[in-house]
Amino acid sequence: MSAGAPELLTGAEEALSVEATGAEREITARSPTQLFWRRFRQDKLAMVALGFVILIVFVAILAPLIVKIVGTPNPQTTNADLTDDFGQPLGPRAGHPFGVDKLGRDVFSRTIYGSRVSLEVAFIATALIVLIGVTMGLLAGYYRGALDTLLTRAMDLLLAFPVLVLAIGIGVACSGKDGCAGGLIQPGLTVVIFVITLTTWPYMARIVRGQVLSLREKEFVEAAQSLGASDKRIIFKEILPNLVAPIIVYSTILIPQNILYEAALSFLGVGIDPSTPSWGAMIADATSIFKQAWWFMTFPGIALLVTVLAFNLVGDGLQDALNPRTSK
Amino acid sequence: MTRSTLRPLLASVVAALALVVAACGGSDSGSSTGSSSSGGGASASQETGGKQGGVLKQLGSTDVDYLDPGHTYYTAGYQVLYPTQRTLYSFKPDNSTDPVPDLAASKPEISSDLKTITVKIRPGVKFSPPVNRAVTSKDVKYAFERFFSANVGGQYASYFSSIEGAPSAPTKGVKPISGITTPDDQTIVFKLKEPQAVGVAAALVMPISAPVPEEYASKFDAKNPSTYNTHVVATGPYMVKNDAQGNTVGYQAGKSIDLVRNPNWDKSTDYRPAYLDEIQMTTNESDASIAAQQVLTGSHLALDTNPPAAQLKDAVTTKKGQFVQLPGGGYRYFPLNTTIKPLDNINVRKAIIAAFDRDAALKARGGKFTGDIPTHFLPPGIPGFEEAGGMAGPGYDFLKNPRGDMTVAANYMKKAGYPSGKYTGNAKLLLIAANADPGKAQAQVAKAQLEKLGFKIQFRTVPQDAVYTEYCQVPKKQVAICGSAGWFKDFTDPQSMLEVTFKGKNIAPDGGNNNLAQLNDPKVDAAMDKASTLQGDARIKAWADIDKQITADAPAVPFDWDKTTIIWSKDVNGVGNPYYDALDYSFTSLK
Numbered sequence: 001m002s003a004g005a006p007e008l009l010t011g012a013e014e015a016l017s018v019e020a021t022g023a024e025r026e027i028t029a030r031s032p033t034q035l036f037w038r039r040f041r042q043d044k045l046a047m048v049a050l051g052f053v054i055l056i057v058f059v060a061i062l063a064p065l066i067v068k069i070v071g072t073p074n075p076q077t078t079n080a081d082l083t084d085d086f087g088q089p090l091g092p093r094a095g096h097p098f099g100v101d102k103l104g105r106d107v108f109s110r111t112i113y114g115s116r117v118s119l120e121v122a123f124i125a126t127a128l129i130v131l132i133g134v135t136m137g138l139l140a141g142y143y144r145g146a147l148d149t150l151l152t153r154a155m156d157l158l159l160a161f162p163v164l165v166l167a168i169g170i171g172v173a174c175s176g177k178d179g180c181a182g183g184l185i186q187p188g189l190t191v192v193i194f195v196i197t198l199t200t201w202p203y204m205a206r207i208v209r210g211q212v213l214s215l216r217e218k219e220f221v222e223a224a225q226s227l228g229a230s231d232k233r234i235i236f237k238e239i240l241p242n243l244v245a246p247i248i249v250y251s252t253i254l255i256p257q258n259i260l261y262e263a264a265l266s267f268l269g270v271g272i273d274p275s276t277p278s279w280g281a282m283i284a285d286a287t288s289i290f291k292q293a294w295w296f297m298t299f300p301g302i303a304l305l306v307t308v309l310a311f312n313l314v315g316d317g318l319q320d321a322l323n324p325r326t327s328k
Numbered sequence: 329m330t331r332s333t334l335r336p337l338l339a340s341v342v343a344a345l346a347l348v349v350a351a352c353g354g355s356d357s358g359s360s361t362g363s364s365s366s367g368g369g370a371s372a373s374q375e376t377g378g379k380q381g382g383v384l385k386q387l388g389s390t391d392v393d394y395l396d397p398g399h400t401y402y403t404a405g406y407q408v409l410y411p412t413q414r415t416l417y418s419f420k421p422d423n424s425t426d427p428v429p430d431l432a433a434s435k436p437e438i439s440s441d442l443k444t445i446t447v448k449i450r451p452g453v454k455f456s457p458p459v460n461r462a463v464t465s466k467d468v469k470y471a472f473e474r475f476f477s478a479n480v481g482g483q484y485a486s487y488f489s490s491i492e493g494a495p496s497a498p499t500k501g502v503k504p505i506s507g508i509t510t511p512d513d514q515t516i517v518f519k520l521k522e523p524q525a526v527g528v529a530a531a532l533v534m535p536i537s538a539p540v541p542e543e544y545a546s547k548f549d550a551k552n553p554s555t556y557n558t559h560v561v562a563t564g565p566y567m568v569k570n571d572a573q574g575n576t577v578g579y580q581a582g583k584s585i586d587l588v589r590n591p592n593w594d595k596s597t598d599y600r601p602a603y604l605d606e607i608q609m610t611t612n613e614s615d616a617s618i619a620a621q622q623v624l625t626g627s628h629l630a631l632d633t634n635p636p637a638a639q640l641k642d643a644v645t646t647k648k649g650q651f652v653q654l655p656g657g658g659y660r661y662f663p664l665n666t667t668i669k670p671l672d673n674i675n676v677r678k679a680i681i682a683a684f685d686r687d688a689a690l691k692a693r694g695g696k697f698t699g700d701i702p703t704h705f706l707p708p709g710i711p712g713f714e715e716a717g718g719m720a721g722p723g724y725d726f727l728k729n730p731r732g733d734m735t736v737a738a739n740y741m742k743k744a745g746y747p748s749g750k751y752t753g754n755a756k757l758l759l760i761a762a763n764a765d766p767g768k769a770q771a772q773v774a775k776a777q778l779e780k781l782g783f784k785i786q787f788r789t790v791p792q793d794a795v796y797t798e799y800c801q802v803p804k805k806q807v808a809i810c811g812s813a814g815w816f817k818d819f820t821d822p823q824s825m826l827e828v829t830f831k832g833k834n835i836a837p838d839g840g841n842n843n844l845a846q847l848n849d850p851k852v853d854a855a856m857d858k859a860s861t862l863q864g865d866a867r868i869k870a871w872a873d874i875d876k877q878i879t880a881d882a883p884a885v886p887f888d889w890d891k892t893t894i895i896w897s898k899d900v901n902g903v904g905n906p907y908y909d910a911l912d913y914s915f916t917s918l919k
Contacts, residue, residue, distance in 0.1 A: 076776070082697070086640060172791075
C-alpha cells in the first residue's frame, strides 16, 4: 500500500471517497478497476518497474533489430579471431561493447537474445501453471470428497520431490533424440517449460483450492445453489471472479520465479541447446573463467538481476493495489 | 581399448568404475587428467649435470589410480611408477619412440618365426626394504601371472593375449602361465601362439613387466582386491616411504604421496641420474589456479599437469625455462559417420573438413599451447609420424588451411552433387556433445562449422561418460558426428594408433565400437593386415602409408594433437617424460 495520509480510507469506503476540488466537493463512484489503477499509479517504484518490464518485453521482441542497429554479430556466430592464443575471450571493444565469450560469440547480442528465452519460458510456463493450477484447485476445492483427496495427494506427492533433482532427471530423460512422452516433449525449450510447469502447478492449485474451500461456504454461493444454479455457473460466475486477485498476484510472483528457474536449469545444463543464448547458461559458462573475463558473467548477470527485480516490484505493486488491506 | 583413449575422454568415469575413486578426482573436464604431449622443443635436454639432493614438492589434484604396477594404467600412476619401478624396458625423457633396456640387460631377442621372445635380466638390481634381495626373472614371471588374476585386475590383458596359456578371463588366484618360462634367474622367455612377437615385445614397456617378489606379495595377492597396492616394494631409485612391514605409510589416498630414496638402489645398474633426495606430491589441491600460481612464484615446486589458462599464459609469455611442453601422442577428432547420408559421400566429408575452422576447435580447448593442428592422424612422437608427412602433412587440399577454406569446400560440395556449393538436402545430422567444457565448447564449434555448409544439426549434450559408451560407440544410435573423440597411445607403435579406430573389420555393430567413423575401406584393411606382420623400417613405412590412405578417405576432422605443459619454480630444473606426459622425477633436479 502506498504511503500518504489520505489513505486511511480503504476498500469500499474509498469508493465513495470525497474529493476536494477547491471549494466544491464532488462525490464520484469508481469501478474496482479504476480503484486498482488509482492505487497502482501512486506506487512510484512499481511504475518504474512496470516501465522496465515493458522495455524488456520490447527488447525481446525487437532483439534482431537492436542487434542490427548496434551492429553486433548474430548471437550464434563463433569467431576464433576474437579469442587470444590461449583460447581466452577478448573484452569489450569497438564492435563488441560487452566483449565476447570463449567461442568468440558476442556477449551483447547473446544478452539481448537471452531475454527471449527467459521471457518465453517465463510467460508460457506461467500461463500453463495458471491454467492447470486453477483448474485443479477449483475442482478439488469445489467438489471435495474423493476427487479432492486424489488431487491433493497427487500435489503432495509432487511437492515432496526435491525439485531440482526431479527437474534434472526429467531434463536428461527427455533430452534424448526423440524426446519423451511419446514425442510430445521435444528436447530444448519444451523440456524446460514442461519441467517448470510440472513442479510448480501444485503451488497454484493449493492456493486456489484453499480460497475455493472458503468461498463455496459463503452466502452468495449458497444463494446461487438454492436458486438452482448449475455447478458450471457457480464456478465460473460466482467463485472464479473472486479468485482473480489472488491469481494475478501469484502469477506475477511466478514470472520472476520462473525466469530464475529457467536460468538455474540452463546453468545446470538441462534442456536448452548450448548455442541458444540464455542468461543462465552464459553465467554457467563464465564461472570457470570469471577471473580472466569479468564481462562474460557480468552482463547476463545484470540483465537477469534487473529483470527479476522489475517483475518482483511490479508484483508487489499489484498485490498492494489489488489487496489494499495488506501492508508491506 | 587402449589406456589413453579412456584416459582423456572418460577419465572421471573410469576413475569411478575403477574402485579407487580418488584416482582422477577433481577433473571435471574429464580431460585434464590425462592429456599428453609435446611437441615442443625444450624438453629433455637438461638431463646432464643436475645438482644432487633436495626435496621437490609437486602440487596436484589427481591421485594415482594404483601404486600396484600390475594394476596402474593412468598418467599419475605412471609418474610414480617410473622412478620407483624398473620395467623390462622404459623410455628416457629424450626419446619416447625407442625404449631402452631397464630391468632387461639388452634388447629383446625375437625368434625368426616371430613366436618367441627372450629377455635377459640385468644382474645387481635389488628390491627395496623389507624384501632386500636381488631381482630374478621369476619375479617378472610372477608379475605377469598375477596381472591376469581377478584380485589384481590388470587392465590391458589384450596386449598379451597371444602368450601361450595366457588366461582369457581374470583368474581366481594367481595361476601359472605355461608360455612364460625362466630357464635361469637372468632369463625369461615368452612363447606366443601367433607370430605377434613384435607387438608383444613393444608392449614390454608396460608396468606389467615390473618385477614383483612372490614370497612377499603372495599373501597380499590372496586378498580380493589385492592389498599389494599398499605394500608395494620398489626397484627404482625411489620408493614410496614404508615401514618395517612394508606398509606404504608415505601414501595417503586422495591426499599425498611421499617418495624417498630406495637404499637398495645401485646407481651402476641404472640409466637414471636420480638427483633428488625426496619427492612430496600433494593430490588434493582444490584450486588449480592457486596451485599453479604458487608453483610459478614459489620455490622447489612443480605442477602435476596443465595449468589453467591464465597461468599457462603467464608461464609461456614471461617465465622462460619454467615449463616444458610434451607431445601427447594422440589425436582428437570429430568422426564423420560414413554410414549416414550424406556423410557416406566422400566429397561431402572432404567439403566438411575443408570448411572446418580447426583453429577455432583447438582454441575451444585452450589454443596452440595445448596442442597442434593435425594435418593427418599419426601424431608427433609416434614412429611413422615423419614418414606420414610430419607437421606439414601429406598435402591434401582439404586439410591445407587450418582456418577452413570455403572455396575448396564449395568445390567438393559441387563434386558431391550440390551445385550451389552448400548442402541443400533435408537430413538432420545428430551431433553428440559432452555437457561440460571443453567437450561442450568444441562441439559447439563443430556445429557452427557444419552449419556454414548448410547442414542441419541436431545438437544433443549428454553427460561426459555417456558420450562414448551410450552414443558414439553404439552404431544403432545413428550418431552422425561425435563431439568429443580422442585416441591416445599406450606405447609407441603406429598400429595401435590406427587399427582400432579405422579398421573396417573392427566395427562393432552392437556397441563398444571404436571405429567411430565406421570407415570400411577394404584397401585400408588389407594394408593393415599386411603391415601388422612387418618389422623395422618396413613396418613404419607401411603404417605411414596407411595413415595417408585413411587421411585421403576423409573419415574424420582431426583438430588437435595434444600437448601437455608442465610448469615448475625457477629454482627447479624440470625434465618431462613424453611417454607419460608428466615430470620425470629421476631426471629433475634443483638449482
